[in-house]
Amino acid sequence: MKQMGLLNWARASSPWILHFNTGGCNGCDIEVLAALTPRYDVERFGILVKGSPRHADILLVTGPVTRQVKNRLIRIYEQMPEPKFVVAVGSCAVSGGIFNNAYNVLGGVDKVLPVDIYIGGCPPTPEAIINGILKLVTKIKEAH
Amino acid sequence: MKIEKIIKEFMEKGEITDFELRGDKRIFVRIKPEKLKSVIEKLVSSGFRHLITITGVDVGNEIELLYHLSMGGRIVSVRTLVPKDKPIIATITDIIPGAILYEREVHDLIGVIFEGCNNLSRLVLSEDWPDNIYPLRRH
Numbered sequence: 134m135k136q137m138g139l140l141n142w143a144r145a146s147s148p149w150i151l152h153f154n155t156g157g158c159n160g161c162d163i164e165v166l167a168a169l170t171p172r173y174d175v176e177r178f179g180i181l182v183k184g185s186p187r188h189a190d191i192l193l194v195t196g197p198v199t200r201q202v203k204n205r206l207i208r209i210y211e212q213m214p215e216p217k218f219v220v221a222v223g224s225c226a227v228s229g230g231i232f233n234n235a236y237n238v239l240g241g242v243d244k245v246l247p248v249d250i251y252i253g254g255c256p257p258t259p260e261a262i263i264n265g266i267l268k269l270v271t272k273i274k275e276a277h
Numbered sequence: 278m279k280i281e282k283i284i285k286e287f288m289e290k291g292e293i294t295d296f297e298l299r300g301d302k303r304i305f306v307r308i309k310p311e312k313l314k315s316v317i318e319k320l321v322s323s324g325f326r327h328l329i330t331i332t333g334v335d336v337g338n339e340i341e342l343l344y345h346l347s348m349g350g351r352i353v354s355v356r357t358l359v360p361k362d363k364p365i366i367a368t369i370t371d372i373i374p375g376a377i378l379y380e381r382e383v384h385d386l387i388g389v390i391f392e393g394c395n396n397l398s399r400l401v402l403s404e405d406w407p408d409n410i411y412p413l414r415r416h
Contacts, residue, residue, distance in 0.1 A: 201403035236412035237403060 144190065144216065147179040148266060151189035151213070155206055155242070156232075157196020161223035162257040165195060175263055178270065186212040191269065194242045197225040197232040203245055210246050212251035216276075218249045218269055222262055227238045227251045280304055280351060283323050286319035292316055303352050310342075310357045310366050317344060317355065317369050324348045328369075333387035333416045340364050340387055359389065361414075368394035386413040 154162055169175060169182060183189045186209045198206060210217070221242040224230035229240040242248050249272065252265035284306065287293040292315060295307040299308040308316050325346040336358070344355040359366050368391040370377045380391045381400040388411035391397065399406070 198405065200405060 139153075141274060141276055145270050147181070147182045148191050148218075148270055148273070149183050149189050150191045150193050150266070151183055151186050151209070152193045152195070153209060155194055155196045155202045155224050155226070156199040156238070159194035159225065161226070164256040164259055165193060165222060165262060168262045169245065173259055173263060175266075178240075178267065180263075180266060186210075187214065189213055190217060191266065192217065192219045192246070193222055193266075194219060194226045194246075195222045197229045197235075198239045198242055199237050200239060200244050201237070203239060206245055216273075219246050220250045220252065220265060220269060220272070221248045222252045222265070223257055224253055224255045227253055230255065280353060283319065287316065287319070292319075302350060305354045305356060308355060308357050310359050311386065313344075313355070313357055314367050314369065314372070317346070318372055320346050320353060320355070321372055326355055326373075327352065328373045328376055328379070331383050333383040333389055333413065335361070335387060337361075337415075340389060340414075342366060342389065343385070344369070358396065364389045365392055366394050370394055385411075387411050388414060396407075 152162070152165055158211055186192070192210055192213060194206070210219070219242060221227050225232055227243045232238045235241055239245065250265045250269045252261055254261055284293070284296050284304070287306070288406055290367060292312050293306050293308045295323070297305040299305065325348045327347045329345040329347055329352065332345070334341040334343070338361055339358040340361055342359065346353050346355070357366070368380060370380065371393070377394065377396065378400065379397050380394050383389050384391060384397045385400050385402045402412070
C-alpha cells in the first residue's frame with residue numbers, strides 16, 4: 134500500500150454519510166438504518182450519519198432515480214464539499230431494479246451521478262452495506 | 278338505505294344500465310357517463326359517503342372510469358365508459374370535494390378531462406413530463 138497522506142488519513146478515518154432515498158420502496162432504508170444501530174457499531178470506523186450535505190463526504194443513495202427527483206439529487210450532490218463519493222445501495226440504485234424502464238424512472242444512480250461503489254441486493258444486508266462503505270474507505274486511503 | 282333498494286330504484290328510473298354483485302361486499306354498477314352526477318349524488322345521500330378512489334382503465338377505444346364508494350365495508354363501484362378521442366366527463370368535486378386529488382391523478386395518468394373541475398394541474402407526474410402524453414394509456 135502506498136504511503137497515506139495526512140488528508141487521506143483524515144478522510145478515511147471519518148467517512149461521514151448523507152442518506153438519500155431517490156424513490157425506493159423503503160426496504161433499503163430500513164437496512165441502512167439497521168446498519169447504523171449499536172449492534173453493528175459503525176462508529177468504530179468513524180462512520181457518522183449527517184443531516185446536511187455540507188457536512189457529508191459520502192452520498193448513500195437508495196432507490197431508483199425518478200424523473201422528478203433527478204434535479205434534487207444533483208442539487209444535493211453539488212452542495213457536498215469535495216472530495217465526495219457516491220454509494221449506490223440496493224438493486225434499484227445500482228440499475229433501476231424492477232423499476233427500470235418504468236415511465237417515471239430514469240434508472241440507476243449512475244445515470245445522473247458518478248458512482249464509486251455499488252452494493253447489490255434487494256435489500257442488501259447491513260453487513261453488505263458496511264462492507265461496501267469500507268471498500269470505499271480503502272479506495273480513499275489508496276487515493277493520491 | 279340498503280344497497281339492494283337503491284339499485285332497484287336506479288333500475289326503475291333507468292339511471293343504471295346494468296349491475297353485478299360479487300360476493301356480499303362488492304357491487305358493480307354500470308352507467309352512462311351523463312348519469313354520473315345523479316348516481317353519485319344519490320349514493321352519497323344514501324350513505325355511501327366515502328369515495329375510496331377513482332380508477333381509469335384503458336379498454337381500447339374507450340376509457341373506463343370506476344368510482345369506488347363505500348359504506349360499512351361494502352363497496353359500490355360505479356363504472357362508466359368515455360370515448361378515448363373525447364374523454365370528457367363531469368366533475369364530482371361539487372358533491373365530494375376530496376375527489377379533486379383523484380380527478381387530478383386520473384387526468385395526469387390517462388388524460389380524462391373532468392368538466393367543471395377548477396384545478397386540473399399536474400399532481401403525480403414529474404415537472405418535466407411532456408404535455409399530451411399519458412403514461413397509462415395503451416397505444
